[in-house]
Amino acid sequence: MRDPRSALAETVSWIDLLLTDGRTREDVLDLRELSVQSGVPSELITVLLDGDEAPAEDISERIISRIVHLRETRLRPDGTRHSYEEIASSFGASRASLSNMVNGRRKADSGTGTRPARSGGPLASTQAGIERFFFGEPNGWLSAEPETALNDALQPVLAELRTSAGDTVGADRAVALRAAAALPPDKWQLLQGVIATLEKQVRNELGQG
Template sequence: MRADARPDLAALWRRVGELSERCGRDPAEVLSVDRLSHLSGVEPDRVHRVVAGTAAEVPLERRVHQRFLRLRATRRDKHGREWPLAAIADDFDAPGASLGPLNAGTGLPRLGHAAGVQRFFGVHAGFLLADSKSAVERALALSAATGTGATAPDGPDGLEHLSYRTGMTPKAIRLTLDGRPPRLPLKEQVHQRFEHLRRTRLREDGQPHSLAAIAKSFDASGQSLTRLAQGEGLPNLAAAAGIQRFYGVEGGFLLADDTEALATALTGIEYELESAEREEENPMLAVLRAHDVRSIVTRAGRLSPRGWKSLADHLDDLLAREGQLGREGEAP
């Protein structure tokens, strides 16, 4: 079941290439298979087949295993070595042995461990879970957004739209935009977002989908989701993937922290606006700019006088590289 129609990846690929040219970027670089693979976790030799719709989907356990191995192979420590399992697991207070089955491809990690692995490597919350089409779709959207201005809706309607996309409350969205995202325990966050999905993605008769119907879509019983619905436990990784697939949301919907969830929604909105080729700058752009400036000023305000001078010197260097005026009002 899909709440929103999935885009045609081949058409999306073409639009990203056209957008890249309009932005003065080389489409071959923006659409590099290696780059898209790095963003999505999809193996390079599968990218074109996924876009063409000819790649068979990889089973979840194998997919998660392959992407974990790819993370270790492409995101190395400062010495160029693969991160040991113990170092990865220590980041989320687990023993290295707990990642043994994932590394060997003999089992799926717990949901909390999957969240920890993705956070450790700095990838989006659906990196391990997203099906190939979703992963490439997201990577293409990110490629399209590179080098363009981000957008953020203002006013009640805009916040409700973001709430629908992210599962966050309007209040949480405002706090996140202000640089003060709420920090919820993973169990509470997943419960709230699951309830948000049930409340906002209804059946044709206007009623929520039953737990049995949701679970049946991934060959489980409705009872397997009871504790999640009551806020008493986390689903396993396969169930989380099934819930997100059932509701047609991206693979990190349940796991993404508020900042990432909002960034994902904004990236999607940004691409939608760009692909529509609106001629006038969206008025919502000023809102995000204001929040960015406020965040920078707030952090800069904690600097020492020496820190202020260092920041000013850095900005002068940056302005010079951009061909802008420096502090003395002279063109570099």
């Protein structure tokens, strides 16, 4: 399995390489929308896009904060939040259990209550039920590391940039050429040597050597 930070760095690099006509990240990345889609705060998104590490975070706190985030951003058609009863009943839990889990943790974090003795996060079945309610199926969204969550949210942006650059193969070739042009002289000489070797190999295979 790929390291989440490396996977995110690769996606950001592709986005940077596909930016043309003087466009910048700010022109194509909507931090607020990325935050809505990923559950990662906008200020942390900026940190991650710059290649820095996310601060250490308790996974239980992450899950609880994302449950709150879902209720605030995935609203009913009339613009109101889904109730705890509505969410909990969808997977056979009680309103009180879900409400107490979220609000109990938030009160403990704010210093107005006592943190529960058990430090574990919500049961896997509870997480799966909440994800199914909001996304249609369990997808690991509540517990995903910030880098993974942001990387997933960036994929539609990357796909759109590739589409606007032409077909995927053509876009990849264009990016490769741009990247090659930016290589320092020693790296460019190395690349030329590789290309020459490949050309010789092809000629030999075709009997043209």
